Amino acid sequence: MIQLNQHATPDPEVVVTELEGLEGKEAVLLHLGTKMYFTLNETGLRIWQMLNSGLTPEEISEQFLKEFDISPEKAKESILNLIDELITEKLVKVADGWSD
Amino acid sequence: MNHRGMLIELTNRCNLSCHHCLDRRHSGDGDLKIEIFERILQNARKHGFDYISFTGGEPTLHPGFTEMLTMVSEAGYNFGFVTNGWNFTRIYEKLLPHSNKLTGITFSLDGAREETHDRLRGRDSYRRMMQAVSICVVKDVPFTFNTVITSYNRGELKEMAGLAAKLGSRGLRFGHLISHPRTETEYLGLSPAERKETEAIIWQLQNTLHMPIVMASGYYTTDLFPCAPLKMQEISVNWRGNITACCNLSGHGEDVGNDDIIGNLHEMRFSEAYGRLVQANRKFQKDKHTLYNNGKFKDSDYFPCWYCLNYFRKVDWLSYYPENPWSSLVWTK
Ligand SMILES: C[S@@+](CC[C@H](N)C(=O)[O-])C[C@H]1O[C@@H](n2cnc3c(N)ncnc32)[C@H](O)[C@@H]1O
Ligand code: SF4
Numbered sequence: 001m002i003q004l005n006q007h008a009t010p011d012p013e014v015v016v017t018e019l020e021g022l023e024g025k026e027a028v029l030l031h032l033g034t035k036m037y038f039t040l041n042e043t044g045l046r047i048w049q050m051l052n053s054g055l056t057p058e059e060i061s062e063q064f065l066k067e068f069d070i071s072p073e074k075a076k077e078s079i080l081n082l083i084d085e086l087i088t089e090k091l092v093k094v095a096d097g098w099s100d
Numbered sequence: 101m102n103h104r105g106m107l108i109e110l111t112n113r114c115n116l117s118c119h120h121c122l123d124r125r126h127s128g129d130g131d132l133k134i135e136i137f138e139r140i141l142q143n144a145r146k147h148g149f150d151y152i153s154f155t156g157g158e159p160t161l162h163p164g165f166t167e168m169l170t171m172v173s174e175a176g177y178n179f180g181f182v183t184n185g186w187n188f189t190r191i192y193e194k195l196l197p198h199s200n201k202l203t204g205i206t207f208s209l210d211g212a213r214e215e216t217h218d219r220l221r222g223r224d225s226y227r228r229m230m231q232a233v234s235i236c237v238v239k240d241v242p243f244t245f246n247t248v249i250t251s252y253n254r255g256e257l258k259e260m261a262g263l264a265a266k267l268g269s270r271g272l273r274f275g276h277l278i279s280h281p282r283t284e285t286e287y288l289g290l291s292p293a294e295r296k297e298t299e300a301i302i303w304q305l306q307n308t309l310h311m312p313i314v315m316a317s318g319y320y321t322t323d324l325f326p327c328a329p330l331k332m333q334e335i336s337v338n339w340r341g342n343i344t345a346c347c348n349l350s351g352h353g354e355d356v357g358n359d360d361i362i363g364n365l366h367e368m369r370f371s372e373a374y375g376r377l378v379q380a381n382r383k384f385q386k387d388k389h390t391l392y393n394n395g396k397f398k399d400s401d402y403f404p405c406w407y408c409l410n411y412f413r414k415v416d417w418l419s420y421y422p423e424n425p426w427s428s429l430v431w432t433k
């Protein structure tokens with residue numbers, strides 16, 4: 001599990017494509033190594049963008065509370081869950097020093 | 101069912117300058133006139149054509165591309181196009197309303213690896229195509245890949261097939277390079293023997309995946325009339341409004357042979373140009389039979405596009421490249 005204060009960064013091998021979905025903006029991630037696709041909804045895309053700008057899960061969570069109508073617990077939980085999934089799919093890498 | 105298609109070069113403009121591509125195909129600023137396009141749509145069906153395929157240059161750069169999509173689907177034709185993918189994030193939404201008529205998009209993939217594709221097509225080209233492909237997957241738009249075999253990518257054929265299948269492509273089509281002076285100065289072309297070797301690899305690959313893997317016409321065959329243009333199942337129109345014998349030949353030859361240009365739709369009715377094409381096709385068939393029956397065929401003439409390039413005098417320039425393995429195979433008068 002990723003921790004709230006750990007840095008996780010998008011793998012440079014991932015091609016991100018933003019597009020208009022039925023429920024607003026969404027994105028498709030394609031890992032050039034594994035050739036696997038992964039779709040993100042609007043909030044997932046925001047998490048991805050914030051990871052990309054170097055924010056920790058904690059900082060993303062704080063930002064989320066400003067942008068979305070969501071409780072702090074729920075925000076943290078969904079952010080950590082998504083990042084864990086992105087790690088499993090090799091779409092983001094945890095900064096050095098992290099182990100599970 | 102056999103579809104008959106019109107292959108329409110919408111423009112000779114392009115955002116890229118790929119190493120294997122003929123300069124005059126991508127370095128211009130000319131677009132097919134919408135009036136000519138309209139006439140094609142009005143007439144093609146009468147001659148049994150039910151499918152329109154756009155090419156270029158980069159077809160999506162035609163200023164009327166969106167309007168043309170509407171025109172083609174309202175006229176009841178199925179359609180598709182071949183593209184480098186760069187413009188796709190901008191145009192895909194315009195395609196979706198016509199998805200019932202869109203049979204598929206062909207992306208030009210010239211390397212399994214990013215560095216190979218970009219070496220031929222320019223920096224970022226691979227990633228831009230992957231973005232386009234990602235959109236197709238999410239929006240359920242069918243797509244295939246087209247690969248021109250060159251000395252740069254011939255070692256990646258198997259990898260290319262694996263990549264295409266993993267990405268969700270409906271197929272992969274390999275084709276031989278039509279050489280021109282630029283491809284020769286950059287040593288992109290393969291010799292006849294190397295072409296046969298790559299074909300053998302591709303024929304083997306065909307049975308390894310569920311995805312169809314085919315070769316575009318131009319591979320070695322004893323069939324004298326193996327392709328859609330020679331069977332009159334595909335007609336090409338270039339951006340100037342010329343009906344031509346085949347898009348593969350269009351613009352090639354350094355202006356020596358231009359007999360592949362059949363008639364211009366600015367100057368004559370569609371049916372007249374079509375009639376001329378039928379005549380030209382008959383003559384071509386007769387001449388090919390005669391040459392074959394007289395025992396004048398060289399082994400290299402079983403590469404049908406090479407035969408056409410000679411027939412239409414598109415390879416005279418090879419005399420300036422005597423060290424090129426095809427040079428000694430050019431027909432002498
Ligand atoms: C001329 S491009 C036009 C469409 C679009 N710009 C693209 O690249 O897909 C159509 C196809 O012709 C291929 N092509 C370009 N130069 C070629 C050549 N010298 N011989 C054979 N095919 C070629 C391209 O790779 C592409 O798949
Ligand atoms: S192959 Fe297509 S993308 Fe490349 S220069 Fe030619 S027209 Fe443009």
Ligand code: SF4
Pocket residue numbers: 317318327328329330345346347348349404405406408409
């Ligand atoms: S160049 Fe000749 S053989 Fe090749 S596809 Fe065109 S018409 Fe057929």
